[in-house]
Amino acid sequence: MANQLPTQPGVFTRASSGMVRQVRTSDVFWFGWQTIALSYIVFTVFSWVFYPGASMELATLISILFGLTIAACYALLAAVYPRSGAEYVFLSRSLHPAVGFALSFNFTFWQIFYVGLNGAFLSIYAIQPTIAAIGVQQQNQDILDVATWFGDGWGLFLSAGVAILAILALHLYGAGKYFKWQRIGSYIAVASLVVTLVVLILAAAGVLDFKANFDDLAGSGAYDGVISGGKDAGLSIGAPFSMSETLKFVLWPAFSLWFTITAVSFSGEVKNVQKGQLYGLLGAVVAMGATFIALMALYRGAFGTEFLQAASNGTPLDAAPFTPLFTAIAGGNVVLTLIMSTWVVTIAFFVLGTVFVYPSRTILAWSIDGMAPAKLGDVNSRYHSPHWSLIVCAAGGLFVLGLYSFTDKLGIVSGFLGLAINFLVVCVWSIFFPFVRRDVFENSPIAWRFGGVPVLSIMGAISTIGIVPVLYRLLVDKTFSLDLSYVVWGAVISVGGGFVWYVLWRAYEKARGRGVDTQFAEIPVE
Numbered sequence: 359m360a361n362q363l364p365t366q367p368g369v370f371t372r373a374s375s376g377m378v379r380q381v382r383t384s385d386v387f388w389f390g391w392q393t394i395a396l397s398y399i400v401f402t403v404f405s406w407v408f409y410p411g412a413s414m415e416l417a418t419l420i421s422i423l424f425g426l427t428i429a430a431c432y433a434l435l436a437a438v439y440p441r442s443g444a445e446y447v448f449l450s451r452s453l454h455p456a457v458g459f460a461l462s463f464n465f466t467f468w469q470i471f472y473v474g475l476n477g478a479f480l481s482i483y484a485i486q487p488t489i490a491a492i493g494v495q496q497q498n499q500d501i502l503d504v505a506t507w508f509g510d511g512w513g514l515f516l517s518a519g520v521a522i523l524a525i526l527a528l529h530l531y532g533a534g535k536y537f538k539w540q541r542i543g544s545y546i547a548v549a550s551l552v553v554t555l556v557v558l559i560l561a562a563a564g565v566l567d568f569k570a571n572f573d574d575l576a577g578s579g580a581y582d583g584v585i586s587g588g589k590d591a592g593l594s595i596g597a598p599f600s601m602s603e604t605l606k607f608v609l610w611p612a613f614s615l616w617f618t619i620t621a622v623s624f625s626g627e628v629k630n631v632q633k634g635q636l637y638g639l640l641g642a643v644v645a646m647g648a649t650f651i652a653l654m655a656l657y658r659g660a661f662g663t664e665f666l667q668a669a670s671n672g673t674p675l676d677a678a679p680f681t682p683l684f685t686a687i688a689g690g691n692v693v694l695t696l697i698m699s700t701w702v703v704t705i706a707f708f709v710l711g712t713v714f715v716y717p718s719r720t721i722l723a724w725s726i727d728g729m730a731p732a733k734l735g736d737v738n739s740r741y742h743s744p745h746w747s748l749i750v751c752a753a754g755g756l757f758v759l760g761l762y763s764f765t766d767k768l769g770i771v772s773g774f775l776g777l778a779i780n781f782l783v784v785c786v787w788s789i790f791f792p793f794v795r796r797d798v799f800e801n802s803p804i805a806w807r808f809g810g811v812p813v814l815s816i817m818g819a820i821s822t823i824g825i826v827p828v829l830y831r832l833l834v835d836k837t838f839s840l841d842l843s844y845v846v847w848g849a850v851i852s853v854g855g856g857f858v859w860y861v862l863w864r865a866y867e868k869a870r871g872r873g874v875d876t877q878f879a880e881i882p883v884e
Contacts, residue, residue: 385537386638387645388544389712390429390618394646395476396551397706399653400483400680402610407593407667408837411600412607414654420604421611422647424824428781429618429639430817431788436622436635438802443723444623444716445784450727452795453787455878456860459729461780463856464849466717468773469620470751473717474758476710477518481508483680484706485517488699490677491686494575495695502676515763519756525711526752529718532741533624536711543704550700554685555652557698561688562659568688569662575687576674581665588668595664609831609838611650613774616781618642623716657681660688714751721747727877729863774839775832776849782825788818 406414432444439448445465450458486508493501507513528536560566569581589595597603618639625635657666661684669679677683682702686695722744725735738745792799792812799805799812806813832838832845839845867874 383633383638385541386621386635387641388540389537389621389715390639390642391544391646392540392705392708393617393620393712394614394642395617395705395709396614396646396649396653397484397702397709398479398614399650400487400682402614402650403654403657403666403681404670404679405610405837406607407588407595407670409600409603409607410594410597412603413599414607414611415651417604417607418611418615418647418650418654420608420824421615422643424821425612425615425618425643425647426640427817427821427824428616428785429643430636431785431814431821432619432622433636433639434804434814434817435784435788435791436625437804438798440625441723442624442719444620444625444720445780446720446723447625449784449787450878452791452798456857457783458878459724459860460853460856461783462720462724463859464776464852465780466720467852467855468776469713469717470754471758471773472713473522473710473751473755474518474760474762476706476713477522477755477759478514478762480521480703480706480710481514481517484682484699484703487678487680487682488695488703491683491695491699492692494675494677494683495686495690495692497575499676505677511763515759518759518763521707521710522752522755522759525707525714526748528711529714529748530738530741530743530745532738532743535741540708540711543708547701547704550697550704551649553694554698554701555656557689557694558653558656558660558685561661562656566660566688566690568660568684569665571687571690572684580674584671584673585662585664585668588664588671591671593668593671595667605827606831606835609774609828609835611647612828615643615647615650617777619781620712620716623719653681657684660684713755714748717751718744718747721750728867728872728874729860729877773848775829775845776852778825778829778832779849779853782822782829785818785821785825789815789822791815791818 403414406412435448436444439451441447444462446458446462448458449461486505489508490502490505493499493505508517528539557566561568572581573579585595621639622635661669661681666681666684669684673679675683682699685698689695689698721730721734722737724730725732725747734747734750735744736746737743792805792815799814804814808816833842836842864874
């Protein structure tokens with residue numbers, strides 16, 4: 359592997375990118391933990407009823423298993439090419455520069471897209487439900503009106519916009535500072551989550567009476583009325599177990615659990631990249647996947663399976679029928695509500711922080727290779743942060759947030775198809791990489807075999823088996839994405855746009871006498 363790393367500046371105009379290795383293995387774990395976005399379990403549970411007979415827990419377990427193999431593929435390839443830039447670096451160096459750039463462009467586009475959407479989600483699925491729960495418990499319409507303000511129009515744009523700018527400021531102070539605050543936020547979230555789990559366990563055991571508390575707030579018989587209302591609306595309440603529906607539902611937890619892989623975008627900043635990425639990513643998938651399953655089981659036990667499904671049709675309460683609201687009602691105490699809502703808000707805030715990292719590092723890598731304006735490769739000498747690329751991410755996110763806040767053009771999960779295309783290509787390439795790039799593989803720190811077969815190839819094959827059906831579901835599932843044409847065309851344009859950029863920029867650089875092809879013969883500088 360040492361022979362593959364550049365020891366001289368070579369064709370690069372600088373000997374260093376300016377980034378430094380200041381990220382620990384635990385930081386990778388907490389980054390993956392936050393990326394999984396446990397807060398957004400609300401719309402996973404909310405959508406469950408539309409897959410009659412599906413097991414949320416089993417679907418999540420399946421998603422975990424494939425999430426582990428996908429994460430392994432990315433982590434192992436990152437160990438071979440330990441630089442920031444994710445797929446762009448290892449695909450452009452091992453498969454083809456055009457493929458590496460186009461897929462990187464695709465993922466970067468959607469990550470910036472989700473800077474805006476995750477800002478909105480923080481307001482809609484974290485801040486708004488917290489305030490609404492307090493308003494319901496206090497039976498105070500003024501508080502409920504404040505909650506409503508956070509969910510639409512200027513309230514949504516301003517609250518989410520402030521969060522985007524706050525995250526930008528954290529990142530501008532460097533990875534060390536950002537990951538320090540991420541650790542603090544994660545510790546706080548864990549403490550809040552423990553309290554939530556205890557309350558749900560007590561409610562599931564009957565020590566806390568959710569049904570009685572709900573009826574006290576919504577009116578006598580309201581709990582049973584929600585269930586009968588759901589049945590009258592034609593929802594498949596309490597349908598018998600269905601394996602086919604469970605497999606269809608897998609894409610919902612996958613939309614969270616498969617995205618730990620974005621941590622490979624900052625491989626050049628991880629102190630022990632060979633072990634840090636692998637341990638951090640796999641640990642995050644296991645830990646948060648187990649938490650998903652625990653919460654799903656406890657929600658059903660505490661609130662009742664039929665009620666949880668029927669609530670998707672609405673409740674008599676003047677608040678969105680999301681699980682944080684029901685958890686607060688089960689606790690029956692405003693102070694408990696504030697404590698239990700802390701993990702929801704904290705994780706949602708740092709989920710927003712995670713989607714800044716991938717695009718800012720890939721844009722930096724493009725610039726180093728001469729595939730983007732040189733200015734975007736500037737790194738602050740004091741904080742070691744790629745400040746211009748971070749600002750581009752924030753500006754793009756604010757634009758998307760504006761579209762989401764003031765128009766009805768954007769869907770909640772419409773980018774998953776485009777993102778999953780990257781998963782498929784990386785995992786399929788993982789199957790063949792040890793054979794096509796035999797010398798690189800044999801001299802790498804991950805030249806492991808099981809039964810004579812490269813572990814990377816095994817992980818790639820298993821991952822591909824899991825990704826293909828999810829890709830199919832993304833093309834046909836109208837519960838997951840109402841506007842399928844938007845989903846498909848969004849993916850086509852984002853991938854196609856990457857190829858167009860590559861061809862045009864390469865031609866532009868050649869016309870200036872600065873061919874970029876030689877860049878792809880070696881790994882980028884640190």
